[in-house]
Amino acid sequence: MKIQVPFLQLPVSFDARALADEIARVDESHWRPHPNKLPGNSALTLIATNGEPDNDDLVGNMRPTAALEQLPRVKEVLAALGATWGRSRLMRLSGQAEVTAHVDTNYYWRERMRVHVPVTTTPDVRFQVGDAETNMKAGECWIFDTWSRHRVINGNHSTRIHLVADTVGGAGLWDLISRGRPAGRSIPGWQAPPAPLPGTGKVHIDFESVNLPSVMTPWEIRDHFVFLLGEAVPHPRLPVVQQGLLDFARRWHALWSALGDAKSGWPRYRELLDATRADILARGAGEIGLRNEVGLMYMLDMYVFGVALGDQNTANQSLRKDVHGDAPALPGAAAPKATSRRSAAGRFERPVFIVSPPRSGSTLLFETLVKAPGVFSIGDESHSLIEGVPGLAPSQRGHDSNRLQAQDATPEVTAQLQQRFFDALRDRDGHAPGEAAVRLLEKTPKNALRIPFLRAVFPDARFIYLHRDPRQVLASMIEGWQSGRFVMYPNLPGWQGLPWSFLLVPGWRELSGRPLADIVTRQWETATRLLLDDLQALDGAHWTGVDHDRFLADPQGTVERLGAWAGWGWDKDLGGVLPLSRYTLTTPAPDKWRKHASDIEPRLAAIQATVDRAARAAG
Structure with missing residues (x-):
């Protein structure tokens, strides 16, 4: 539900220690993995369709599960808030894990708030909504703007548990909301008094029975x-x-x-x-x-x-299902149609991956090429899609880097990753794949370090190397780090400096405490050198180069050339001027990098060999 502020704290609090002690007595068998299998995310279902704990439907009679009946104080929290309750859970987030960025797009959340009561947490748990961030303290009660892109990062090694309950509201809750306090705002005399939790569980709770129309008014x-x-x-x-x-x-x-x-x-x-x-x-x-x-x-x-x-x-x-992160960010991507799950095996034909260091303009190239006829994409970058496969996230590999090799593509990983891609695919009109083989287009800067792995997962993969003047890239990376919008690994063990942004390159530990210009220079050089090594080890027909400035100068000619090379053609007139990509920080300009010239120019000599090699590869 969209609300007018990113976070709103309600004027009520609860005994978090008593809640935690009660929850700790529930058998571990009641906890289950997140529906999207997000690493480190698990849940204990309290209210579900027909009271079935494994039922992720958002349609039907919402009723208490057997687990809720074992938690009298949790029942008393729900009753004290004075609302009609829908699907509700205890959400557990392991140390150093995250809930990846997403928007709650399902019809169910159009008019439903998501109430959070932290039970066990630390100051290192960061809740982000758009550009805002807060730490919800144990026992507090919050709602937030689920219509904005949001994310949760557990930067501590301890486990975080929140009571997370969905509701259309109620007389008591709307009264609390009217007296709520936006995060970070000081209101004289404002308090969040504790609500009693006697622990008997003898309370009345209203549950949803109607949540989807038969014929919408x-x-x-x-x-x-x-x-x-x-x-x-x-x-x-x-x-x-x-x-x-x-x-x-x-x-x-x-x-x-x-x-x-x-x-x-x-x-x-x-x-x-x-x-x-x-x-x-x-x-x-x-x-x-x-x-x-x-x-x-x-x-x-x-x-x-x-x-x-x-x-x-x-x-x-x-x-019907509770699926987070399912909304393609690409404008126009449409909801999945009612189909049975189809196997991805053998369905991909010559998939194309755009590879480049971060801030090279790959989003604009991707957003343009994805309009080609017959091309399918997942709509956005594949961070969680790839790193959600067990064993592929850096946190599960000693935080070494985003580098993945062919040997990492085991048969199990290959099958799972192909299926994850296939299930998310949509074409330019928002349609899911039919029965024919699909032409995939993908771009994620981390994939500059994964070319051998992608070739093993998709044996006939093709690659477009996007080159941009490294001075422009380094300047944009500096600003990206400073903006905080591109933080990928906020709590790398032993890291000193701004939270780590963009791709994690091999040897990153050597950069701890170094100036930001040193960090982004190493990121660019390492990513570029490794991707060129990997591309130039392939048959020349399996990759091509594109220069960012020449693409901007002649977008129509560039996309027609790439369409012919990829074999999918092109049928649109771009009109000569391209829109800004969705990840643009400030309006591009060829000389914008010069405000960082004193940081960039002294470092170019050390990477000149890679700079020259990259320019040649772009052709």
């Missing part, structure tokens, strides 16, 4: 449209899309007035839904993004087209 549809259009990034196609949505809302209202939710009218509703979705895509909705970096078309599917009619709700698992 026209008033709810209009509310979703108003909300999403208000969140849209300005775009030339937006007025045309808005008119199409208004026309749909009027026609739906006419049907509703005649048919209500009678099943006899469902075929007419379905016909209107399907025709409108196709029309909205044709009007350009797939090109429009939202301010939280999710695509407008994706959210129209999640909020309206995928749930407005009950004829497909029970089959559409993407709208």
Whole structure:
């Protein structure tokens, strides 16, 4: 649910020690892995559909599990907050683990808050929402803006446990919210008095029974449209899309007035839904993004087209399940259709990976090429997708680096990674793969260190090396470190300096305590040298080079050349001017690097051999 501040602390607190002691007595067998198998994340289900602890559905009668009945004080917390409760859990985050950045996009969270009560925690647990960050202390009670991209990092070696409960609210909770305090704001006299927890569990709790419409009312549809259009990034196609949505809302209202939710009218509703979705895509909705970096078309599917009619709700698992991080950041990526899980084995044909050091412009190249016909992508970078496979995250490899070799692609790892990629794929119109082989396009700067591994996972993989003037890259990396927006490993053991940003290169420990310019220079040189070593060991037909400045000067010619090389072609007119990529910090300019010239120029001589080699490789 979108709220007006990143974090809001409620004026109530609870005895965290008593809660922790109670929770510690619950048998370990009640804990289960995170639905997305995120490393270090586990949960104890308290409220679930039909009270079934292994049921991740967000649809149906929400009822207490057997585990909640063993936790009287936890029940008393829920009762004290005065709300109607939906899916709720105890969430456990191991030391040095994280909840990767994501947006809660499911229809379920459109009007549901996520209440957090920390039970065991430390000052090193950082909760990030957009550009804001806070530490929730044990016993406090918080809600936050789940519509913004958010992330949790446990920088301590101790385990963190939060009570995490979803709700549409209630009289008691809305009163607490009205008296809440935004994180970091001082309000004279503001307090969070403790609520009593007698430990008897003799309380009344309201649970959800209705959470998905059979036929969505026209008033709810209009509310979703108003909300999403208000969140849209300005775009030339937006007025045309808005008119199409208004026309749909009027026609739906006419049907509703005649048919209500009678099943006899469902075929007419379905016909209107399907025709409108196709029309909205044709009007350009797939090109429009939202301010939280999710695509407008994706959210129209999640909020309206995928749930407005009950004829497909029970089959559409993407709208029923609790899946975090499933929203493609690429504008227009659409919700998955109702299909059975298909095997990825043998489905990839000549996948293409863009490889480069960080801040080389790979996002812009990716966002352009992904519009090619027949190309599929996961919509964003694959950090959690790859590092979520057991054994591939640096924390599970002695924090050595992001370097992965062919021997790391065991049969088990290969099968799992291919399936993870395949399940996330969408084309430029938001469609999942059909039965034909798929053409994958991917870009993640860490993959500059993983070329042998990717070749082992995808034996016929191709690579596009993107080169950019290293002076521009180093300056942008310096600013990226300083911004704090690109922190990857915030608590590397023994590291002294700003939290580690961008890819983790071999030999990083030698850089501890060194000037930032030394760090980014080593990152660029190591990543570039290793990726060129790996590329030049391949058959020359399996990779090609692109220069960033020449791409900006002739985007149409560049993408047509790359489309011909990759074998997927090109069918769009780019119009000569490309938009800024979503990870741009400030407007690009060829000489912008000069404000860091005193840091950059003295270090170029030591890496000149790699600088020259990189320029030659770009051709």
